[in-house]
Amino acid sequence: MKKLILLILIFTIVQIGKAQQNYCDFEGLKSIRFGFATGQLDTFSLNPAPNLVDSSANCGKYIRSTTLYDNFKIHPYNLLTDINSYANDSLQSPKIQMKIYSSAPAGTSVILQLGTKNDDTYPSGIHSEYIAMTTMKNAWEQLIFDYLQSPTGSLTTSTNIDKIVVLFHPASASRDTIYFDDLTGPSLMAPINVPQLENLPAFKLYQNIPNPVKENTQINFQLNSSGYISLELYDLLxxxxxxxxxQNMKTGTYSIPVETSTIPDGIYFYILKRDNFSKTMKMIVLK
Structure with a gap:
C-alpha cells in the first residue's frame, strides 16, 4: 500500500512538472513581453554571479523605485491555463518559481499577482496573489511561491489571465537591485501565435566601470554570436x-581594460560595431 501511495505521489509530481512553462530564460526562450515598470527594468542584463543555481550568462535586472508598491508587469503571449490548481492552499498544488539575486536583506518578500491586462486596477484586475521570501543577499536562489489570497473585489476569472505583476519588497521605499531568471508557472494556452524563440540582439554594450574614470576603467559587452568586432574610442569632436x-571574437561576455592616464580630461565616446549594428556609450575622464 505504501509503495502504491509513493507511486501515485511521484506520478502527480511529474504531471505537475509537465504542466509548467518557463516564460523566459534570457538565452532565446521567450513567451512573454515586458510591460510597464515603476522602476528601471533591463530585459537583457549580464548575470552578476553565475553559479550552480543560475549558470546563464544573461538574466533580467530591475532597480526598484521609492514607490511603496513599486512593480513591473509581464504579459504572456497567450492566456495562462490551469490557474485554479495554483490558487489554493493544497500541499499538492503546483508552485510558481523564479530565480532571484538581490541586494535586499534576507527575509524580503516578493509577491506575484496574476490578472488581466484589460484591467490595471487593484483588486478588480487581479485574480490571485502568491508570495515568497528571500533567504539570502547577493546570491542566487530559487524562490517557490505559495498561494497568498484571491483579493476581495476581484472581477477577473481564472480563464482570463494574461498578466503577471511582480512586486519586490512591497510597502517599502528601498532602492533594491534585483536580478531574475527562469520565471516558471502555468502553461500558456495553445497554440502560441508568437514563436517562443526570438532573435537576440547581436550584442549588448554596457557602461564602463568606473565612470567618471581617473586612470583605469573596464568596458563590458556581451556577444550573442561570433563575428568581427570593432571597439573604438572617440573624443567629443x-x-x-x-x-x-x-578582430574576430566568439560568443561570450568580455571585459576590456582601458588605461586613461595619458588621455586628457573630457567627455569621450566608445563605439562597439559588428556588421551593420553599432552602439555608443559615453565615458568621462576626470583626474
Missing part, C-alpha cells in the same frame, strides 16, 4: 583617440 578591438 568625433576624432579617433584609440582603437581598442579590431
Amino acid at each position: 568625433g576624432q579617433p583617440v584609440r582603437s581598442l578591438i579590431n
Whole structure:
C-alpha cells in the first residue's frame, strides 16, 4: 500500500512538472513581453554571479523605485491555463518559481499577482496573489511561491489571465537591485501565435566601470554570436583617440581594460560595431 501511495505521489509530481512553462530564460526562450515598470527594468542584463543555481550568462535586472508598491508587469503571449490548481492552499498544488539575486536583506518578500491586462486596477484586475521570501543577499536562489489570497473585489476569472505583476519588497521605499531568471508557472494556452524563440540582439554594450574614470576603467559587452568586432574610442569632436578591438571574437561576455592616464580630461565616446549594428556609450575622464 505504501509503495502504491509513493507511486501515485511521484506520478502527480511529474504531471505537475509537465504542466509548467518557463516564460523566459534570457538565452532565446521567450513567451512573454515586458510591460510597464515603476522602476528601471533591463530585459537583457549580464548575470552578476553565475553559479550552480543560475549558470546563464544573461538574466533580467530591475532597480526598484521609492514607490511603496513599486512593480513591473509581464504579459504572456497567450492566456495562462490551469490557474485554479495554483490558487489554493493544497500541499499538492503546483508552485510558481523564479530565480532571484538581490541586494535586499534576507527575509524580503516578493509577491506575484496574476490578472488581466484589460484591467490595471487593484483588486478588480487581479485574480490571485502568491508570495515568497528571500533567504539570502547577493546570491542566487530559487524562490517557490505559495498561494497568498484571491483579493476581495476581484472581477477577473481564472480563464482570463494574461498578466503577471511582480512586486519586490512591497510597502517599502528601498532602492533594491534585483536580478531574475527562469520565471516558471502555468502553461500558456495553445497554440502560441508568437514563436517562443526570438532573435537576440547581436550584442549588448554596457557602461564602463568606473565612470567618471581617473586612470583605469573596464568596458563590458556581451556577444550573442561570433563575428568581427570593432571597439573604438572617440573624443567629443568625433576624432579617433584609440582603437581598442579590431578582430574576430566568439560568443561570450568580455571585459576590456582601458588605461586613461595619458588621455586628457573630457567627455569621450566608445563605439562597439559588428556588421551593420553599432552602439555608443559615453565615458568621462576626470583626474
